[in-house]
Amino acid sequence: MVAPGYGVQSAPAVPDSVAVVLAMRDPISRRRTRGLLEAQPGVTVVAECASGNEGVYALCAHSPSVVLLDAGMSDLDGLAIVERIGVDEMPAVLFLTRLDRGLLRKLELHGLGYLLAPFDDRRLLDAFRRAVRQTEPPALAGVRRRLARLH
Numbered sequence: 001m002v003a004p005g006y007g008v009q010s011a012p013a014v015p016d017s018v019a020v021v022l023a024m025r026d027p028i029s030r031r032r033t034r035g036l037l038e039a040q041p042g043v044t045v046v047a048e049c050a051s052g053n054e055g056v057y058a059l060c061a062h063s064p065s066v067v068l069l070d071a072g073m074s075d076l077d078g079l080a081i082v083e084r085i086g087v088d089e090m091p092a093v094l095f096l097t098r099l100d101r102g103l104l105r106k107l108e109l110h111g112l113g114y115l116l117a118p119f120d121d122r123r124l125l126d127a128f129r130r131a132v133r134q135t136e137p138p139a140l141a142g143v144r145r146r147l148a149r150l151h
Helices: 029-038 051-062 079-083 101-109 119-135 138-146
Strands: 016-024 043-049 067-071 093-097 112-118
Touching: 016 029, 029 043, 029 119, 043 051, 043 067, 051 067, 067 079, 067 112, 067 119, 079 093, 093 119, 112 119
Parallel strands: 016 043, 016 067, 067 093, 093 112
Antiparallel strands: none
């Protein structure tokens, strides 16, 4: 018998239920992403947004566990959405972006999750699972500290 806390390392717990907001400008990508995520046990997409302003509203209205956030929305980009919501109110974030070297450097520097488009289903699910692991309070506090340093 192994005493608790010694020996075998367990993976971080993943919540039983994950509410997700998709803030993505492309309707085809949103539909594909929704289908892929909702096929995962316990995942529910609570809102889909085509603009940054819709994203702000959905984040306030639904308080999701995770947001997939298109960093290049036309009205409000991903960083402006974070600023509007406030770092302390943000869920775990997975930024979705096309090649934007400045943004990528910022995200990498601060250890924030992103996925560079175009991406396949496996890469999306892997990145999503990493974001879900960031929903636990200690990890989420770290994400929020890193988001705050982006500004």
